[in-house]
Amino acid sequence: MIDTCVVQKAAHRDHLSECDGYRHLMKLPFNLRLLARILYRQSARKYEQGALGPLCDLCPHTEDLKDSFELTTQLAILSRHVNNDILPERAQLESLYGKATCNCFAIHNLDLKEIGVGLYPQAAMLNHNCKSNCVATFRGTRLQIRAMVDIAPGEEVCYSYTEKGNITRERRMELSKYFFECQCPHCLDPERDASMMSVLCPSCQAQVKPNSNERYEKCGSCGFKDFNTEFYEDLETYIQYADDVIHKPRVWATGVEFDLIFRENCLVELDKILHPDNIHVTRILVGAFGAAVQLEEWTKAIQYGKRLEQAFRIYLPPNEPDTGLLYYKMGKAYYHLDDSDNALAYLRQAK
Numbered sequence: 001m002i003d004t005c006v007v008q009k010a011a012h013r014d015h016l017s018e019c020d021g022y023r024h025l026m027k028l029p030f031n032l033r034l035l036a037r038i039l040y041r042q043s044a045r046k047y048e049q050g051a052l053g054p055l056c057d058l059c060p061h062t063e064d065l066k067d068s069f070e071l072t073t074q075l076a077i078l079s080r081h082v083n084n085d086i087l088p089e090r091a092q093l094e095s096l097y098g099k100a101t102c103n104c105f106a107i108h109n110l111d112l113k114e115i116g117v118g119l120y121p122q123a124a125m126l127n128h129n130c131k132s133n134c135v136a137t138f139r140g141t142r143l144q145i146r147a148m149v150d151i152a153p154g155e156e157v158c159y160s161y162t163e164k165g166n167i168t169r170e171r172r173m174e175l176s177k178y179f180f181e182c183q184c185p186h187c188l189d190p191e192r193d194a195s196m197m198s199v200l201c202p203s204c205q206a207q208v209k210p211n212s213n214e215r216y217e218k219c220g221s222c223g224f225k226d227f228n229t230e231f232y233e234d235l236e237t238y239i240q241y242a243d244d245v246i247h248k249p250r251v252w253a254t255g256v257e258f259d260l261i262f263r264e265n266c267l268v269e270l271d272k273i274l275h276p277d278n279i280h281v282t283r284i285l286v287g288a289f290g291a292a293v294q295l296e297e298w299t300k301a302i303q304y305g306k307r308l309e310q311a312f313r314i315y316l317p318p319n320e321p322d323t324g325l326l327y328y329k330m331g332k333a334y335y336h337l338d339d340s341d342n343a344l345a346y347l348r349q350a351k
Contacts, residue, residue: 024081024082025037025081025082027081028077028078028081030116030117031074031100031101031104031117032074032077032078032081033117034100034104034117034118034119035078035096035097035100035101036078036081036082038055038096038100038119039082039086039087039088039096040082040086042086042088043085043086054121055096055099055119055121057121057125058099058102058103058121058124059098059099059102059103060094060095060096060097060098060099060102061098061102061178061179062091062094062095062098064098064179065094065097065098066094071094071097074097075093075094075097078097099119100119101177102177102178102179103119103121103124104117104118104119104124105117105118105119105120105123105124105136105143107138107141107143108138109138111325112321112322112325118141118143120143123136123143123145123159126145126157126158126159127156127158127159128158128159128160128161128162128175128178128180128182128184129158129159129160129182129184130160130162130164130171130182130184130185130186130187131158131160131184131185131186131317132148132158132159132160132164132317133147133148133149133151133155133157133158133317134146134147134148134151134157134158134159135148135159135319135320135321136159137321145157145159148317148318148319148320149317149318149319161174161175161178162174162175164186164315164316164317164320165279165282165283165311165315165316166279167193167196167197167279168186168187168192168193171186171187172187190212191209192315194209194210195209195277195314196277196278196279196315197209197210197214197278197279198210198274198275198277198278199216199235199273199274199275199278200272200273200274200275201219201221201222201224202224202226202231203219203222203224204219204221204222204224206219206220206221206222207275207277208220208224208275215227216231234273235273238269238270238272238273238274238280239280241266241269241270242266242270242280242281242283242284243280245262245263245266245284245287246283246284246287256291256294256295257291257295259287259291260288260291260292260295260297260300263284263285263287263288263291264288266284267281267284267285267288270284276307276310276311277310277311277314279315281307281311282308282311282315285304285307285308285311286308288300288304289301289304289305289308289326289329292304293329293332293333296336298333298334298336298337299333299337301329301330301333302330302333302334302337305326305329305330305333306330308326309326309330312326324349324350324351325350327346327347327349327350328346328347328350330342330346331343331344331345331346331347331349331350334346
């Protein structure tokens with residue numbers, strides 16, 4: 001049991017320094033809010049500013065960020081929301097910005113929804129690999145690094161800085177903010193990307209994967225080759241439709257009920273042209289499954305969950321938290337449908 005008096009006493013010094021300006025921090029995005037809290041903390045704990053401070057070993061990427069539009073605008077926004085007396089010299093502020101931005105972790109709740117960011121200096125020393133062998137989990141604000149597979153003595157522990165269920169060019173674009181180009185096994189595996197972009201053969205409905213130029217040449221099952229301009233125009237339209245359903249803000253028909261309807265209608269269209277392994281289908285399914293669970297439409301949840309199970313098996317490593325959460329919710333759906341055998345089987349897999 002947590003002694004709240006002890007916790008309050010321990011946090012009192014930091015709270016006093018940031019209390020006056022804290023209401024302004026809530027207007028900031030997560031990364032700037034984190035940087036502001038670091039500044040308030042360091043103003044109260046001067047010893048954390050020096051060469052032996054907890055952030056001293058983190059890479060700031062100051063040369064990469066120098067004079068960039070991002071750095072200039074972000075620090076200008078920060079300066080308007082914090083007390084001037086906590087702002088250090090410009091060089092130190094740029095260094096702290098780089099360290100906070102390039103080394104922070106997204107904090108997730110038990111449903112794996114992002115609820116904030118935090119800076120964990122020791123964990124930030126882990127290198128990236130899209131085919132990671134560990135994952136970050138949270139108990140409150142405490143971060144734990146957990147192995148997903150057996151890691152041999154001397155083998156490097158690697159963590160993925162980006163979404164694993166994206167194609168290589170998307171992952172590398174996301175990773176560009178860390179100023180390196182990933183050369184991991186996933187990024188060098190064209191077959192994985194080809195599966196993520198696969199379509200249905202217009203003639204026989206078999207899976208057709210693109211070549212290295214993302215063009216579809218010939219169906220390996222029936223020999224169909226007439227992937228004409230109309231086909232590519234339709235493909236672009238369907239993919240844009242899927243992206244709009246996920247990302248485009250709606251000023252009407254908001255709420256989880258409408259989200260499920262939009263995703264179900266989108267799946268009907270995507271299933272006409274995209275193979276079930278296509279990543280755009282998977283992304284729509286993720287939201288449809290989540291909405292069905294939230295609305296307690298258990299039969300639909302199982303229908304979408306089974307399709308997701310196949311995609312997760314292909315694209316995610318063993319023991320991935322997303323897969324565990326899928327199994328847990330599938331077990332919950334079967335339980336509510338009075339199917340105890342399947343409920344127990346999925347809950348055991350989730351564990």
